[in-house]
Amino acid sequence: MSQSRMDGTRGDDGHADGDPAGRSQAPASQAPESRPAGTDADRGSADTPVPARSPHPPPRPKPAPDTGPGPAPDSASAPAADPAPDPAPKPAFPSRPRKHRILRLLGALLALLLLPLLTAETALRINYTGDPAPGTRTRHRDALWLGHAWVDGRKTDRDVRELARRLRDTGIRDLYVHSGPLEHDGTLPASAYRKAHWFTDAVHRELPGVRVQAWLGDVLATETPDGLRLERAATRTAILASTRAVLDAGFQGAHFDLEPLHSGDRNYLALLDDLRDLTHARGAVLSVAAHQIDPLPAFHSFWGTTTGHPKWWSQAYFGQVARRVDQIAVMSYDTMQPSQSLYGGYVAQQTSLALEVTPEGTDLLMGLPFYHENRFGHWAHAETVPAAVRGVRLGLSRTDAGRARFGVALYVDFAATEADWRAYRDGWAATPPTAS
Numbered sequence: 001m002s003q004s005r006m007d008g009t010r011g012d013d014g015h016a017d018g019d020p021a022g023r024s025q026a027p028a029s030q031a032p033e034s035r036p037a038g039t040d041a042d043r044g045s046a047d048t049p050v051p052a053r054s055p056h057p058p059p060r061p062k063p064a065p066d067t068g069p070g071p072a073p074d075s076a077s078a079p080a081a082d083p084a085p086d087p088a089p090k091p092a093f094p095s096r097p098r099k100h101r102i103l104r105l106l107g108a109l110l111a112l113l114l115l116p117l118l119t120a121e122t123a124l125r126i127n128y129t130g131d132p133a134p135g136t137r138t139r140h141r142d143a144l145w146l147g148h149a150w151v152d153g154r155k156t157d158r159d160v161r162e163l164a165r166r167l168r169d170t171g172i173r174d175l176y177v178h179s180g181p182l183e184h185d186g187t188l189p190a191s192a193y194r195k196a197h198w199f200t201d202a203v204h205r206e207l208p209g210v211r212v213q214a215w216l217g218d219v220l221a222t223e224t225p226d227g228l229r230l231e232r233a234a235t236r237t238a239i240l241a242s243t244r245a246v247l248d249a250g251f252q253g254a255h256f257d258l259e260p261l262h263s264g265d266r267n268y269l270a271l272l273d274d275l276r277d278l279t280h281a282r283g284a285v286l287s288v289a290a291h292q293i294d295p296l297p298a299f300h301s302f303w304g305t306t307t308g309h310p311k312w313w314s315q316a317y318f319g320q321v322a323r324r325v326d327q328i329a330v331m332s333y334d335t336m337q338p339s340q341s342l343y344g345g346y347v348a349q350q351t352s353l354a355l356e357v358t359p360e361g362t363d364l365l366m367g368l369p370f371y372h373e374n375r376f377g378h379w380a381h382a383e384t385v386p387a388a389v390r391g392v393r394l395g396l397s398r399t400d401a402g403r404a405r406f407g408v409a410l411y412v413d414f415a416a417t418e419a420d421w422r423a424y425r426d427g428w429a430a431t432p433p434t435a436s
Helices: 096-127 157-167 196-206 233-248 266-281 299-307 315-322 340-357 385-400 418-429
Strands: 142-146 172-178 211-219 253-259 285-290 327-330 363-369 406-411
Touching (some): 157 196, 172 406, 196 211, 211 233, 211 285, 233 253, 253 266, 266 285, 266 315, 315 340, 340 385, 385 406
Parallel strands (some): 142 172, 172 211, 211 253, 327 363
């Protein structure tokens, strides 16, 4: 979930011009500076006598018409020959048959890319059909994400009483109250949760049996230069110290939401191992918000390669995380699905995939979208609470209808509407009347 939604307040050389033959010609009336031996103008013999020059040279005869080969005409007086035609220009675009072949090839490639997507979307639509099995309703292990206002002094006793009134007779057992975010080095200032003791005491008074967990998160430096770096041992050690501090402040557990967390991150698993030892030694709960599972095999690898953001986890990695915690809540929203039926089918698929690899001893919670935004990745008209609840029930029915440690998690209190609460109550939390 976005860190910005946690507290409720807060883009030529062509031919040169000139003689078409490629050279200039000398005028006929002017002798060239040199002429090769043996030309007609110089032809003669040493044996032939040279007549005496007359003092009155005869008149120059008129030139005879050109009837055959002779000397080249004077370039100054004779018309220039037509220049050689330029070679035919190459077409700016491929020929029509070639263009058609290219278009066919592009169409085939597009079809190859779209076919798996269309097949998957069709499968999701089918996944949304049918009826949920009887009894696929709350197991009283549901959770609610709460904004930062509950621990920074903005809320009052009256607000806690109103919250208690809303939550009574539902299946909500855990509250994840935002108490961070962590600093990039893993530390957490006590001022971030200065009203924690007041809030936990008030909840225990108004809602006995409901646990309050500190929701801690930060942006990871997995896709940007800035952020928390789990590969640093000092950062992980600081996170452990921050967890001890929130438990000392009265919280009954620690709930971690670190994003974007890439599938296969071994440093995260190492952190969870240490956190489990710490929380269990204190009798506290360890829970995490989890990324969605690959809807298609290795889809996170494909998406990461094409977008730089591998949004999903592999199913195997999801199982590795689930085995290390007491609760795992799937952020089954921001799915990019354009309609309620596709979104509901997607949630049903995610529920089944998660059930298949979550141990019986771990609480599995599926997220419900108690917020309304329209942006890339989330359309409010598609990602609705009724569609999510129906999808959860269908996935539970098909995979493990009797699973006891199962529930839903509502995100988030400050953005929820009365319609959201009503859909949760009617579709999931209410026990249907028994037949008489």
